[in-house]
Amino acid sequence: MKKRKTISPVRILFYIILISYAVITLGPFIWSFITSLKPTSETDNFTVHFSQLSFKNYGYIFTNFPFPRWLFNSIIIASVVSIGNLVFNSMAGYALARINFPGRKYLFLAILGMMMIPGQVVMVPTYMLLSKLGWMNTYMGMTIPFLTNMFLIFLMRQFFLGIPKELEEAAAIDGLGRFGTFFRIVLPMATTALTTQFILVFTGNWNSFMWPSLIATSSEMYTLPVGLNSFKGQYFQFPDQVLAGAMLLSLPMIAVFLIFQKKFIKGIASTGGKE
Amino acid sequence: MKRNRIIALVCSVALTATMFVGCGNKTKTGATGGPVTLTVQIWGSSPAETKLVDDQIAAFNIANKSKKITLKKEVVTGDYNQTMQTKIAAKTEPDLFYLDVSLAANYIDKGVIAPLDEYLDKSDLKDFYPNVLKGFQKDGKTYGLPKDFNSLGLFYNKEMFADAGVKVPKTWAELEEVSKKLTKGNVKALSLSDESARFAPFIYQAGGKIVDKEKMMFNSPEAIKGFEFYYSMIKKGYAASPKDLGVEGNSDALATGKAAMVIEGGWMIPFMKEKAPSVEYGIAELPKGEKQGNLLFTVAYSMSKNTKHPKEAAEAIKFLTGKKSQEMVANSGLAIPSRKSMGNVYTDKFPERKALVDGTKYANVFSYGLKHSKIDLELGKAGERYRLGKNPDGKSALEEAIKSVQ
Amino acid sequence: MSIAETPNENKPIKVKKAPKVFFTNKKRESIDGWLFVAPFVILTLVFLIGPIIVAFILSFKQYSLLDQTTILGAKSVGIDNYIKVFKDPVFLQALKNTFVYSIGVVPLQLIISLLLALVVDSKIKAKAFFRVAYYIPTLTSIVAVSTIFLFLFKKDGIFNKFLSIFGIGGRTWFNDPNFALMAIILMAVWSSVGVTMIIFLAGLQEIPQTVYEAAEIDGANKFQRFFKITLPLIKPTVFFNLVMTIIGTLQMFDQAYVISGGNGGPLNSTMTVVLYLYNKGFKEFEMGYASAIAFVLFLIIFTLTLIQKRLFKEEPQ
Numbered sequence: 002m003k004k005r006k007t008i009s010p011v012r013i014l015f016y017i018i019l020i021s022y023a024v025i026t027l028g029p030f031i032w033s034f035i036t037s038l039k040p041t042s043e044t045d046n047f048t049v050h051f052s053q054l055s056f057k058n059y060g061y062i063f064t065n066f067p068f069p070r071w072l073f074n075s076i077i078i079a080s081v082v083s084i085g086n087l088v089f090n091s092m093a094g095y096a097l098a099r100i101n102f103p104g105r106k107y108l109f110l111a112i113l114g115m116m117m118i119p120g121q122v123v124m125v126p127t128y129m130l131l132s133k134l135g136w137m138n139t140y141m142g143m144t145i146p147f148l149t150n151m152f153l154i155f156l157m158r159q160f161f162l163g164i165p166k167e168l169e170e171a172a173a174i175d176g177l178g179r180f181g182t183f184f185r186i187v188l189p190m191a192t193t194a195l196t197t198q199f200i201l202v203f204t205g206n207w208n209s210f211m212w213p214s215l216i217a218t219s220s221e222m223y224t225l226p227v228g229l230n231s232f233k234g235q236y237f238q239f240p241d242q243v244l245a246g247a248m249l250l251s252l253p254m255i256a257v258f259l260i261f262q263k264k265f266i267k268g269i270a271s272t273g274g275k276e
Numbered sequence: 277m278k279r280n281r282i283i284a285l286v287c288s289v290a291l292t293a294t295m296f297v298g299c300g301n302k303t304k305t306g307a308t309g310g311p312v313t314l315t316v317q318i319w320g321s322s323p324a325e326t327k328l329v330d331d332q333i334a335a336f337n338i339a340n341k342s343k344k345i346t347l348k349k350e351v352v353t354g355d356y357n358q359t360m361q362t363k364i365a366a367k368t369e370p371d372l373f374y375l376d377v378s379l380a381a382n383y384i385d386k387g388v389i390a391p392l393d394e395y396l397d398k399s400d401l402k403d404f405y406p407n408v409l410k411g412f413q414k415d416g417k418t419y420g421l422p423k424d425f426n427s428l429g430l431f432y433n434k435e436m437f438a439d440a441g442v443k444v445p446k447t448w449a450e451l452e453e454v455s456k457k458l459t460k461g462n463v464k465a466l467s468l469s470d471e472s473a474r475f476a477p478f479i480y481q482a483g484g485k486i487v488d489k490e491k492m493m494f495n496s497p498e499a500i501k502g503f504e505f506y507y508s509m510i511k512k513g514y515a516a517s518p519k520d521l522g523v524e525g526n527s528d529a530l531a532t533g534k535a536a537m538v539i540e541g542g543w544m545i546p547f548m549k550e551k552a553p554s555v556e557y558g559i560a561e562l563p564k565g566e567k568q569g570n571l572l573f574t575v576a577y578s579m580s581k582n583t584k585h586p587k588e589a590a591e592a593i594k595f596l597t598g599k600k601s602q603e604m605v606a607n608s609g610l611a612i613p614s615r616k617s618m619g620n621v622y623t624d625k626f627p628e629r630k631a632l633v634d635g636t637k638y639a640n641v642f643s644y645g646l647k648h649s650k651i652d653l654e655l656g657k658a659g660e661r662y663r664l665g666k667n668p669d670g671k672s673a674l675e676e677a678i679k680s681v682q
Numbered sequence: 683m684s685i686a687e688t689p690n691e692n693k694p695i696k697v698k699k700a701p702k703v704f705f706t707n708k709k710r711e712s713i714d715g716w717l718f719v720a721p722f723v724i725l726t727l728v729f730l731i732g733p734i735i736v737a738f739i740l741s742f743k744q745y746s747l748l749d750q751t752t753i754l755g756a757k758s759v760g761i762d763n764y765i766k767v768f769k770d771p772v773f774l775q776a777l778k779n780t781f782v783y784s785i786g787v788v789p790l791q792l793i794i795s796l797l798l799a800l801v802v803d804s805k806i807k808a809k810a811f812f813r814v815a816y817y818i819p820t821l822t823s824i825v826a827v828s829t830i831f832l833f834l835f836k837k838d839g840i841f842n843k844f845l846s847i848f849g850i851g852g853r854t855w856f857n858d859p860n861f862a863l864m865a866i867i868l869m870a871v872w873s874s875v876g877v878t879m880i881i882f883l884a885g886l887q888e889i890p891q892t893v894y895e896a897a898e899i900d901g902a903n904k905f906q907r908f909f910k911i912t913l914p915l916i917k918p919t920v921f922f923n924l925v926m927t928i929i930g931t932l933q934m935f936d937q938a939y940v941i942s943g944g945n946g947g948p949l950n951s952t953m954t955v956v957l958y959l960y961n962k963g964f965k966e967f968e969m970g971y972a973s974a975i976a977f978v979l980f981l982i983i984f985t986l987t988l989i990q991k992r993l994f995k996e997e998p999q
């Protein structure tokens with residue numbers, strides 16, 4: 002293997018562009034963090050007086066609100082929803098990609114169609130349904146309706162289309178039925194797809210605001226975004242307080258992303274066959 | 277399997293059907309005679325406001341312990357209007373709740389809230405400022421009791437005034453004169469936003485009206501005069517809209533020293549305290565045109581028509597707007613108490629805010645009738661068009677607005 | 683097959699003709715198929731189809747959420763709502779804005795996120811850092827994003843200072859009816875690129891390294907490898923991202939709501955279809971009309987998606 006001794010200028014330019022874009026994406030986030038440490042009177046300014054920075058907003062949130070409870074709620078709900086989605090969406094996506102069952106084409110079209118109805122109009126009938134079921138202010142109300150997701154079924158379908166058929170055919174010869182093939186052969190090969198799905202579902206659910214704010218009516222059932230919004234003023238908001246809340250909300254997500262993005266390795270499929 | 281599918285289909289149709297049958301309300305408490313728990317719904321607010329409401333609720337619960345009535349609060353953290361309507365449609369609305377005056381006409385018209393008259397003391401009702409209470413009354417019946425209110429005032433930067441050597445303007449002419457002197461370089465005399473909630477007072481001051489019993493009046497010559505005067509400040513260069521000053525709202529303009537004056541309400545006070553504690557400002561009454569005019573922003577406690585405990589809910593409403601609760605409001609300084617008897621408590625504690633209370637006498641509530649939302653939206657757009665020059669004069673801008681509302 | 687066959691230099695398994703018990707047994711296939719989709723179908727029938735039907739019925743009625751009648755009992759207006767939609771100048775303006783927004787965001791977002799995915803997938807140092815950095819905008823709250831963008835794009839803000847280097851004059855972006863939408867486009871691309879990026883990344887992982895190595899041996903350069911191998915192999919992913927981004931942008935609500943304060947200004951330039959129907963339904967108490975608008979939007983998006991599907995020839999075997 003040849004080892005390059007000199008770094009070409011193209012390479013340097015390349016890295017400069019990469020880093021510049023990283024600055025563009027990280028900048029606002031870092032600014033948010035710094036602003037959350039500023040006193041309220043300083044939030045509009047560009048300058049940072051390091052002596053005036055403090056964690057007072059964070060302290061305030063922790064001492065005055067049931068933050069651990071909200072965190073717990075968010076974790077439980079996001080986890081249940083994520084696991085449900087991983088199982089149900091993958092199953093449905095696989096069927097759409099690989100199983101030739103009657104009505105498949107129309108089901109896929111129906112899925113595409115349902116993604117296109119703006120949530121705002123179905124919001125009220127859905128709410129009516131949930132309240133009739135007695136699921137207001139319960140974990141059930143905040144998880145069960147969200148256990149599948151059409152976009153992600155679509156995503157899984159696309160991924161399963163890309164998995165080579167030979168492996169499934171081989172499994173069939175070995176005597177595994179559809180379920181066996183799916184759970185024991187296909188799924189393990191789709192780690193990247195599953196990881197992507199997990200990150201998207203978890204993030205989406207973690208940050209979701211509208212439904213939890215409608216369903217959770219008492220403070221102990223709030224999820225993090227709902228709780229952190231509950232002390233925003235009606236006429237204005239103080240950026241430092243709001244951003245402290247936003248930071249607390251995003252930190253667990255970053256942790257999840259950091260853990261799972263390591264899984265973005267090439268799956269077993271890439272080796273091209275049984276080794 | 278086809279069979280699974282049919283079962284699922286039947287289940288979902290059955291569930292959907294139950295929605296249409298409209299089977300009763302979800303009861304929140306037991307049979308009458310036993311202990312009663314009421315829910316009062318409020319929107320999320322600053323920690324100070326939250327504490328105030330908590331104190332009031334606690335006081336109510338103590339006073340009603342023997343009657344076994346407990347009041348619990350429910351906080352709506354998202355869009356209050358959206359959540360409220362969703363709950364009403366699903367018949368899960370709380371017993372009593374905040375109602376903004378701009379929505380009162382619609383709620384009354386649709387029969388969503390119950391009249392309170394049978395539970396009220398007529399003589400006690402007189403203690404409320406009449407033009408504040410009027411926003412929640414129709415055909416002689418009262419549908420809500422205002423808990424507090426805010427009016428608009430001219431908030432001015434004392435230092436800038438001293439530098440320019442000007443005094444607080446009391447008339448339109450003085451306002452213009454003063455603005456000329458206060459405009460220096462990038463700093464404008466006024467920050468004026470494209471909201472009817474800010475230029476309506478000028479329409480009133482010119483002798484005009486927005487609506488009169490559901491009839492649109494904002495294209496009358498007087499209305500046009502007030503509208504054009506407001507925007508003349510911008511056209512003459514003495515004022516600018518907040519975004520053009522590089523800030524989000526009028527309040528920020530005063531806080532960051534981009535404008536010498538803003539027309540805002542009592543909510544500015546806690547805002548300025550946090551955002552710009554070093555800025556010394558004064559509060560004056562709005563200037564006089566043909567007459568004086570102002571807007572009142574108020575919220576009442578109203579009772580749902582479908583509540584299972586109207587008598588107890590009415591008691592809660594009376595308590596939360598009663599003298600004791602109002603005293604707490606006055607002392608907190610967060611808004612002006614809606615009872616006349618508490619006015620002095622407020623101004624004694626906060627003499628610098630007297631202008632806000634004085635402005636109440638000639639003010640109208642911020643409610644344009646049943647089409648309030650549409651009118652407010654179209655008026656804002658008219659202002660925007662006129663300011664940007666899409667309409668050559670106020671008349672065409674307002675005529676266009678009237679057409680869009682019909 | 684919609685993707686290229688993965689080459690197998692050495693086939694360790696001799697594939698006999700497809701066994702009857704698996705692929706050609708139609709009855710078995712249809713049972714399995716429906717069993718696999720059963721959980722999804724049941725959940726959707728209950729929690730989505732039901733409400734959609736109700737919303738559809740609502741679009742033929744005159745109804746506000748405050749009405750004390752049930753939905754079925756509300757006054758019926760036939761197809762009046764739908765006729766009104768097509769004549770409504772604000773709706774048409776909103777539709778135009780929504781399309782402009784979509785046309786602005788989709789290519790920009792897809793191209794940038796694909797480039798980022800390729801870069802992050804290649805041999806660079808500190809991959810993890812870049813992956814996180816590029817994904818972070820999706821984790822930054824919309825409130826923070828709009829505050830920051832309002833700040834950066836104000837008249838004397840950084841963006842204008844940057845433009846002045848190229849001699850382009852500055853303006854108040856979010857307050858100018860001609861440019862507010864453009865500024866929102868930039869904001870949207872900035873915050874959503876991370877999502878499409880990780881999806882592209884996942885798609886890229888499925889391409890075996892051996893394919894690239896074989897091509898390199900055959901003498902293909904970087905560009906040829908990209909256009910002849912990468913692009914065709916990630917076609918399903920591209921299709922997904924394209925459809926998803928188009929649907930998402932045509933339903934844009936949050937950014938317009940936050941930036942314009944809900945009124946779609948300045949001068950209706952940031953009014954999108956969903957913002958319009960939201961105002962109609964919740965602020966002007968016309969829920970029936972709002973439903974009609976939603977279904978018109980649905981029809982438009984559905985037609986577009988069908989066209990895309992045709993173009994991509996997206997059919998599984």
